[in-house]
Amino acid sequence: MSSDTAPLVILDRDGTIIDFHRDTELGVVTPAFHPRLLRFLPGALDALQWLHRHGALLTIASNQPGAAKGEISRDAIERTTEALVQRLAGEGIPISAVEVCLHHPTGGDGGDPSLVVDCTCRKPKPGMLIAIADKLGKDPRHAWMVGDTPTDVQAGRAAGMKTALLSPTRRCELCPMRDLAPPSPAPDIHAPTLLEIAHRIVAPR
Secondary structure (H helix, E strand, O other): OOOOOOOEEEEOOEOOOEOOEEEOOOOEEEOOOOHHHOOEOOOHHHHHHHHHHOOOEEEEEEEOOOOOOOOOOHHHHHHHHHHHHHHHHHOOOOOOEEEEEOOEOOOOOOOOHHHEOOOOOOOOOOHHHHHHHHHHOOOHHHEEEEEOOHHHHHHHHHOOOEEEEEOOOOOOOOOOOOOOOOOOOOOOEEEOOHHHHHHHHOOOO
8 A cells, every 4th residue: 555545544542542540549530641651452552553554644633631731741741642652663553643732721720821722723623633634645535533532523524534433332430531422423433442443444355
């Protein structure tokens, strides 16, 4: 498959590639905020290796408002994202581009005021997705947005991309993304594992 026809696959980070961090003492679930908290979801590496092996360009687009909300430093977010890309590279999975939205429309106590803004990049808006497609010279109509929330689907639709929604059947009861309602708008692919999504994006031959 040539680089011109290779599908562009944009992946959400938390809940799609890596698991959320669960603090059982506090009873809260948060995005991974340190490299040592990076834990790949079951089948995620197999799925990404499959996509790469079949010519897909793999990228990441992630909302990370922790610094704007005063929950985590900007440096911690950047360090964790960089560590994820390095871990994936070590598994033979190159990431061609990464976009991270640090903004939040209302912020929080102790947050970085420069990041409190109603931006155009935070999903469900399509800014990060369009930026990735432009950077790699890809037609959004031949791209996929893959995530675990309706917000990811909405962003993909707004960018003119096909969409896939990952909905594990045994999601932790504490997970803030746990939602049994039918997704709206409906994604092009709706599956319980990233590996199934990968096989449907690039069908086995």
